[in-house]
Each structure stands twice: as structure tokens, then as C-alpha cells.
Amino acid sequence: MRVLISGAGIAGPSLAWWLQRYGFACTVVERSPTLRTEGQNVDIRGAAREVVRRMGLDDEVAARSTGEQGTRFIDGAGHSVAEFPVTHSDTEGATAEREILRGQLASLLYEQTRGAADYRFGHRIAEVRDGEREVTVSFDQGGSESFDLVVLAEGVNSRSRDSIVNTAITERSLGLTIAYYSVERSAADDDWWRWYNALGGRTISLRPDNLGRIRVSLSFLSDARVDSDPDLGSPKDELTERFRDAGGPAGRVLAGLADADDLYVERLRQIRADRWSNGRTVLLGDAAWCATPVSGMGTSLAVVGAYVLAGELAAHVHHQDGLAAYERVMRPYVDQAQDLPPGTPRLAHPRSRPGLAAFRTALRLAGSPAFAPVRRRMFAPPADRLQLPDFRHLETTRSS
Ligand SMILES: Cc1cc2nc3c(=O)[nH]c(=O)nc-3n(C[C@H](O)[C@H](O)[C@H](O)COP(=O)(O)OP(=O)(O)OC[C@H]3O[C@@H](n4cnc5c(N)ncnc54)[C@H](O)[C@@H]3O)c2cc1C
Known part of the structure; x- marks a missing residue:
């Protein structure tokens, strides 16, 4: 089977890893001219940790760990309100045992697959013509080629999603905007x-x-679009204006914002698609089901989804049966990940003084030893609520 994967983020290269294991030929097109290595800490939890173990990459991921010791809520003077050390569970804890920078995970997956898959950077699909026996794809850069299957793993902002897969997409805004960047480490950190x-x-x-x-x-x-309102000036100006009177570490981080060359601003929204495939095209990762970073599940879903999609394609003679099985296995898992705890993200973002006091009281209680069971539930995304299918028997038969 010849598979075209669009998007070299986390889901695309993970899929290439498994497909090559089953003897499929993979081409990966990425619209960016080079591998995108931006992004901050991402978690590998629950079933995804098990997939990474099956890939033999758990030690490689551990070696690239961010070294985060746990999560500490602080007040304006920098004193601890409550703290939650990293746990040695596959699933629990605000800080997961496997925390890795997104860029380092993307690079690891790319390095693992670049020998066997045909990566083309600066490439983008222009048009897809789905036929009975194969799918013909033309590219923005010119030329056209035929494949047996096209996988769109283009992330939350996928443009081809609607036109190519022809599925009804609902976007659910969380009403939260996050700006990411980095600053120099200081001796006090x-x-x-x-x-x-x-x-x-x-x-x-x-x-x-x-x-x-x-x-x-x-x-x-x-819900404001920080990066697109010309009246508000540059995103840096607007962020500075919004956080100028925030207190705590605001002075330091706003000073660092002025020099940041890695600023990335995201309005959080979930993606729900009626179905993930149509004919010989299929969606994977955030393009199919973005759960947002506050779910703690985005990267885990991408890694697990790639494993399941590759395995089900290898396990079925007809691609449409494999695609149906992929959706059957993944849909309930994704639904749970998208079903965020009530009050998310408002409860962790109190607006008023009484709201902030109540939030800090809840954190102090949750941090006390007596509340260990509640704590486990508070910071335990449903990452392990999937019985991973076992495709190990296919690896030997398909690749031999
Ligand atoms: C730059 C960046 C920074 C991120 N930072 C964080 C973070 O700090 N924390 C967090 O929790 N999550 C972050 N994410 C999201 C996180 O990577 C995903 O939630 C999760 O890992 C699922 O990955 P994915 O492969 O489905 O999507 P992504 O990781 O978003 O990868 C999608 C890839 O597809 C490419 N692409 C998009 N459109 C096209 C097209 N038309 N043709 C070809 N290629 C295309 C993109 O350039 C990208 O490389 C970030 C994503 C990106 C792209």
C-alpha cells in the first residue's frame, strides 16, 4: 500500500513509523520548509506511554525529559500555595512522568522514520481526486502522483480537512487564549x-x-484574536497591555517577551468531525479531534491514533474496513479526552478576588495528604481508558 501523509508534526511521523513496520510505503509532505520544532512541554500518558514502549522509544523519550519535578501554584510573592510532585504513574499528575518538549519529540520521530519514509518539506496538497482503485494527488509545487490512501495529519488549523474529507466539522471554542514563548533561565529558577x-x-x-x-x-x-486585530498593534504590545498589572512574575516575563523570537499564540478550540474518513482519505491527530492543550491529551491521542490507524490498516484486507475499525476503537477514547471537567478552563482562571481565594483554598486542600484520592482524580486525564489492540503478530507477517 502507498500512503501519503500530509503533516510532519507528531501524528504524521508516528504513523509513518508504524506503517513502515508493516511494510507500507510512505510519503510525508510538510508545508513548512523544515521540520517544525516549536512548542513547549507535551505529555505522553497512559496508552500512549505503552505505544512508545512498543516502539522501543521509552528510554529515548526519558533521556530527553524536561526534568520537571512537579507543579507548584505560587502567590504574588512567589511563595507556594500548593504543590504536586511528579508521580511515577503512567497517567496521573499535572506533571506527567514523561514530559518532553514537543520539538524534541517531533525530531525523534522524524529521525526514526526519515530513512524509510520519503519526506518532502515545503510541499502541500493542492487537490485530491478519489478513485475506485487509487487516489490521485496534485501538489502546490506541481506534479501529481497516485496513492492508495491519503492521511491528513495537519493539526488543528488544517485547511485541506473540509474540502478533502468532506465531513461536517464543529469547532468549540474554550474561550481561552494562550501565548507561549521562552525566556532566559536565571539562578533563582x-x-x-x-x-x-x-x-x-x-x-x-x-x-x-x-x-x-x-x-x-x-x-x-x-475569545479575542490577539494576532489579527490591527487596532491592537502587535501581539507583543497587546499581551504586554493585558499583563502589565498582573503582579507576581509579570515584570520578568514581559521583559523577556520583548526579545522573544519564538512567540506562538493560540485560541483554544476543540475540533469535532462527524466522521474521520471518506473514500481513500482519512484524518488523524489534532486535524481530526483536537482536544486542546488543557486536556493534557493532545500528543497522547496523536501517538495512540497513529498506532491504531496503522495497525487496523495492516489487519484488514480492504482499507475501508481498516478505516472503520480505526474510528470504532478511537472514537470513545477521543470523546472522553474532549469531555473536559466541568468549569474548564474558568475555574483555574478566576476573575475576582473571592474566586481566586476559593481556588487557592481548593488547591491547598487538594495538596494535603488526606486528599490524595481527590488529587488523583483532579489531575488524571483519561489517558489509560483504552484497551490497546495488539497488532504484534502483524509486524512479523507483514514485514517478513
Ligand atoms: C508549532 C507548534 C507548536 C505547538 N506547541 C504546543 C504546546 O506547546 N503544547 C501543546 O500541548 N501542544 C502544542 N502543539 C500541538 C501538539 O503538537 C498537538 O496537539 C499534538 O501533538 C498532535 O499533533 P499533530 O501531529 O496532530 O499536530 P501538529 O503537531 O500541530 O502538527 C501538524 C503538522 O502539519 C503541518 N501542516 C499543517 N497544514 C499542512 C498542510 N496543508 N500541508 C502539509 N503540512 C501541513 C504543520 O506545519 C505541522 O507540522 C503545537 C503544535 C505546533 C504545530
Whole structure:
């Protein structure tokens, strides 16, 4: 089978890894001229951790860990309100045991697959013509080729999704915007994720990485498009205006924002698609089901989805049966990941002084030993609520 994958993020290269294992020929097109290595900490949890073990990459991921020791909520003076050390569970904890920078995971997956898959950077699909026996794809850069299957793993902002897969897409905004960038590490920084709440539904968070920098995120309750309103000036100006009076670490992180060359601003929204495939085209990863970073599940879903899609294609003679099985296995898992706890993200972004006091009281309670069972539920995304299908018997038969 010849498979074209569009998108070399996390889902695309993960899929290429498994497809090559089953003897499929893979071409990966990525619209960016080089591999995109931006992004901050992502978690590999539950079933995804097991998939990474089956890939033999758990030690490689551990070696690239950000080294985060846990999550600490701080007040304006930097004192701890409550703290939650990293757990040694596959699933629980705000800080997962396998925390890795998105760019380092993308690079690892790319390095693992570049020998066997045909990667084409600066390439984008222009048109897809679905036929009975194969699908013909033309590219923006010219030329056309035929494949047996096209997989769109283009992330939340996929443009081809609607036109090619022809499925009804619903976007659900979470009413939260997050700006990500990094600043220089200082002697006062430690290896904890520090989370600071400011009034007005704003947070500042600082996380260690393994590259000697501190990853900052500024989040605020709003549906405003920070990057597209010319009246508001540049995103940096608007973020500075919004956080100027936030207190706590605001002075430091806004000083660092002025020099940041890695600013990335995202309005959080979930993607729900009526169906994930149509004929010989199929959606994978955030393009199919973005759950947003607050779910703690985006990367885990991409890794698991790639494993299931490749395995089901290998397990079935007809691609349409494999695609149906992929959706049957993944749909309930994705639904649980998208079903965020009630009050998300508003409860963690209190606007008023009483709201902030109540949030901090809840954190203190949750941090106390007596509340260990509640704590486990609070920070345990449903990453392990999937019985992973076992495709190991196919690896030997298909690749021999
Ligand atoms: C630059 C960047 C930074 C991110 N930072 C974070 C973060 O800090 N925290 C977090 O939780 N999640 C982050 N994410 C999202 C996270 O990677 C995903 O939620 C998750 O890993 C699922 O990955 P994915 O492969 O489905 O999508 P993505 O990782 O978004 O990858 C999609 C890929 O498809 C490419 N692409 C898009 N359109 C086309 C097209 N038409 N043709 C060809 N290629 C195309 C994109 O350039 C990208 O390389 C980030 C994503 C990106 C792209």
C-alpha cells in the first residue's frame, strides 16, 4: 500500500513509523520548509506511554525529559500555595512522568522514520481526486502522483480537512487564549512548573526545559484574536497591555517577551468531525479531534491514533474496513479526552478576588495528604481508558 501523509508534526511521523513496520510505503509532505520544532512541554500518558514502549522509544523519550519535578501554584510573592510532585504513574499528575518538549519529540520521530519514509518539506496538497482503485494527488509545487490512501495529519488549523474529507466539522471554542514563548533561565529558577494566577482570569506559568531556558505561557479568558486585530498593534504590545498589572512574575516575563523570537499564540478550540474518513482519505491527530492543550491529551491521542490507524490498516484486507475499525476503537477514547471537567478552563482562571481565594483554598486542600484520592482524580486525564489492540503478530507477517 502507498500512503501519503500530509503533516510532519507528531501524528504524521508516528504513523509513518508504524506503517513502515508493516511494510507500507510512505510519503510525508510538510508545508513548512523544515521540520517544525516549536512548542513547549507535551505529555505522553497512559496508552500512549505503552505505544512508545512498543516502539522501543521509552528510554529515548526519558533521556530527553524536561526534568520537571512537579507543579507548584505560587502567590504574588512567589511563595507556594500548593504543590504536586511528579508521580511515577503512567497517567496521573499535572506533571506527567514523561514530559518532553514537543520539538524534541517531533525530531525523534522524524529521525526514526526519515530513512524509510520519503519526506518532502515545503510541499502541500493542492487537490485530491478519489478513485475506485487509487487516489490521485496534485501538489502546490506541481506534479501529481497516485496513492492508495491519503492521511491528513495537519493539526488543528488544517485547511485541506473540509474540502478533502468532506465531513461536517464543529469547532468549540474554550474561550481561552494562550501565548507561549521562552525566556532566559536565571539562578533563582528551579525545575518546578510554577503557576501564578492573576485577577481577571489571567495566569502566568513558567516551566523548566532541558535546554537551559524557561518556557513561559500567558493565558487569559478571552475569545479575542490577539494576532489579527490591527487596532491592537502587535501581539507583543497587546499581551504586554493585558499583563502589565498582573503582579507576581509579570515584570520578568514581559521583559523577556520583548526579545522573544519564538512567540506562538493560540485560541483554544476543540475540533469535532462527524466522521474521520471518506473514500481513500482519512484524518488523524489534532486535524481530526483536537482536544486542546488543557486536556493534557493532545500528543497522547496523536501517538495512540497513529498506532491504531496503522495497525487496523495492516489487519484488514480492504482499507475501508481498516478505516472503520480505526474510528470504532478511537472514537470513545477521543470523546472522553474532549469531555473536559466541568468549569474548564474558568475555574483555574478566576476573575475576582473571592474566586481566586476559593481556588487557592481548593488547591491547598487538594495538596494535603488526606486528599490524595481527590488529587488523583483532579489531575488524571483519561489517558489509560483504552484497551490497546495488539497488532504484534502483524509486524512479523507483514514485514517478513
Ligand atoms: C508549532 C507548534 C507548536 C505547538 N506547541 C504546543 C504546546 O506547546 N503544547 C501543546 O500541548 N501542544 C502544542 N502543539 C500541538 C501538539 O503538537 C498537538 O496537539 C499534538 O501533538 C498532535 O499533533 P499533530 O501531529 O496532530 O499536530 P501538529 O503537531 O500541530 O502538527 C501538524 C503538522 O502539519 C503541518 N501542516 C499543517 N497544514 C499542512 C498542510 N496543508 N500541508 C502539509 N503540512 C501541513 C504543520 O506545519 C505541522 O507540522 C503545537 C503544535 C505546533 C504545530
